[in-house]
Amino acid sequence: MKHAEAEIREWVEKNEESMIRLVQDLVSFNTVNRVWTGTEKDAQLFLSQVLRDMGLEVDVFTPEEVPGFKEHPGYFPGKDYSDRPNVVAEWKGTGGGQSLIFSSHMDTTTAASGWDRDPWAAHIEDGKLYGLGTFDMKGGLVASISAVRCLKELGFQLQGDVLVESVVDEEFGGANGTLASRIRGYNPDAAIIPEPTNMSVCPGNHGGAQWRVTFTGNTGMSFSGETIINPANIAAKFIVYLEEFEAERQKKGGPAPYFIHDHVLPVIVTRLEAGDMNAPLCDTGPAECHVDLWVECHAGVTEEELEKELVNGFQRKYADEYMKWNKPTFRKLIRFLPGTQVDSKFPLIGLLSEIAGEATDGKYGSITGAPFACDSFMFNQYTNTPAIIMGPVGANAHAPDEYIDIPAFLKLVEIYARTIVQWCGYLDRDGLTT
Template identity: 80%
Template sequence: MNEIKQEIRSWVEANERRILQLVQDLVSYNTVNQVWTGNEKDAQIYLSQVLKDMGLVVDVFTPEEVTGLKEHPGYFPGKDYTDRPNVVAELKGAGGGKSLIFSSHMDTTTAASEWKRNPWDPAIENGKLYGLGTFDMKGGLVASIFAVRCLQELGITLKGNVLIESVVDEEFGGANGTLASRVRGYNPDAAIIPEPTNLSVCPGNHGGAQWRVTFTGNTGMSFSGEVIVNPAHIAAKFIVYLEEYEAQRQNKGGPAPYFVNDHTLPVIVTRLEAGDMNAALCDTGPSECHVDIWVECHAGVTEEELEKEIMDGFRSKYANEYDKWNEPRFNKLIRFLPGTQVDSSFPLIGMLAEITSEVTNQQYGSITGAPFACDSFMFNMYTNTPAIIIGPVGANAHASDEHIDIAEFLKLVEIYALTTLQWCGYHNRGVR
């Protein structure tokens, strides 16, 4: 085994240029999620050919082609999947081993306005690879591809099957792409999700909800003594409360075993709207004010419980005034993303932690909860395939100048290859 470990490391080092080139190729495709539509097709078709050239069995399909998807309890309606194909590729094992899937998404969030370079023109500077989607999560996708390619080119025959998938519509609470692959039948013994964890092993992750909270009142100038209730004032109080609410939550920690020391549950005001934006001038207060918020939660918390907790706290803080106001309305902007946790006894967790620690000389590999929401719940809630999250070292996901650290990224390829080898098992050494 030690000999194989060294061969894998040497192969990864020798193939750095090929590995980084595929990341750059995928980043050069604009695959920004448009919330209700998307444009992942060209990148997915390119990727499918890469996987076919590796000799893998490749399945290309749109979510809407999957029988039973819309009837599934995890399906979220309203999305358009025209020309938005998933790609699933499989390397068949020789038999007798466990199966594994690497599950990534091709879509990205919108490019932030502060980018110092073209987000789709990837650049290498000071040991970092910059570009939209490098960190979240085209880098992790490429790492999984080259982990499999490494084992192929070293002539290693796996016992169990290994799959690589690239789904559409994960950002903005999509998850139907991931669900479609599960409904289509791709449910192996374990899943690794290459979301950006900075090489932490994450068997659990946050959930989250995004709402538009609408405050209503009445407008006018009170020339005749009318009582004016400006909803912008109420919304302002709500925002002040949210800042306090976020701080209070950080003191509590979360559920065992992965979130006991988790003191980061973001509450983010993402947009404010009030008044007639098309009017040349507004000379009176608005009748409505909208506050869009993103609120994260721990595993085991429902959307209804989260909304109630927010509103109970808001009512309590402004108990002397609250009855004078109209009740705020919560309108769902995206699907609720439940937080989930995998049982700590699941053997892939310890295996990943041990391999990551060894490959990185104990610098990485801690077992913790992921501080973000993602579509792992589609595995953990609706299938018998436990999903563990581990991905690249980098920075600025969903922000300008997103990047991965190249040296640590190459170690991720090595980690994925060794994990595939151990989890799936192997028979012999062949000649390619």
């Protein structure tokens, strides 16, 4: 195995330029998720040809082509998948080994304001590759593809099948693209999701909900002694409460084994809206005030439980006033993303951690929970394929000047390739099992 590790490392060093170029090529495609529609098609077709050129079997399909897609309990309605194809590539093994899939998404969030450079022209500066989606998650996608390319070009004969997929509609609580691949039958023995974890091995992750909370009252001027209830004032108190709610939850930590010391559960107000935004001047209070918010939770918490926890805490804080107000209403803006955890005894967890530690002299490979929500639940809730999250080192996901660290990216390719070899098994030059 030591000889194989040296071969992989040498190949990665020699092929840095072409791997970085592929990330740049994918970044150059605008694949922004438009919530109900998307723009992934051209990038997906480009990628499908890259994978065919590697000699892989490639399946290109839209989610709605998959029988049973809309009837599945994990399906979230209202999305348009016209011209939004998934891409799944497979390298079949000789038999007798375990199978593995790398599952990434092609869509990105919008380009946040404040970029100092063109978000779609990825460029290198001080060992970092900047561009929209480099960190989340085109860098991880390319790392997985490059690991497969490395092994093929080195002539490895794998025993187990290895697959690489690029799905559509993951951002903004999508996950229908990931679901479609599961229904289509791509459910191997294990999955690695190359989301940006800074090369931590994450067998669990947060869940989250995004709501529009609406507060109502009555408007006007109290010229005749009318009782005015301004919903903007109530919303302001709700926001004050959210700060306390966030701080209180973070004192507790989370479920074992991955979140015992997790004291970061974000509660983010994403938008406020009140009053007639088209009127040149408002001389009275609004009749409604809307607060959009994103709230994260640990595995095992349902959307209903999370909403109840929020409302009950708000009611307790303002017990003397709450009964005078109209009850706030919660409207789901995206699907609820449940947190999940994989059994700590699942062997891929330790294998990934060990290989990452060896490849980086112990700098990376710690086992922890991912502090974000993603589409892992589509594997962990609806299939028998446990999904582990592990991806690039970088920063500024969903923010200006997103980047990946290039030296760490090269190490990630090496780690993925070594993981494939050890998980799937391979035949040596004489055709013997190794």
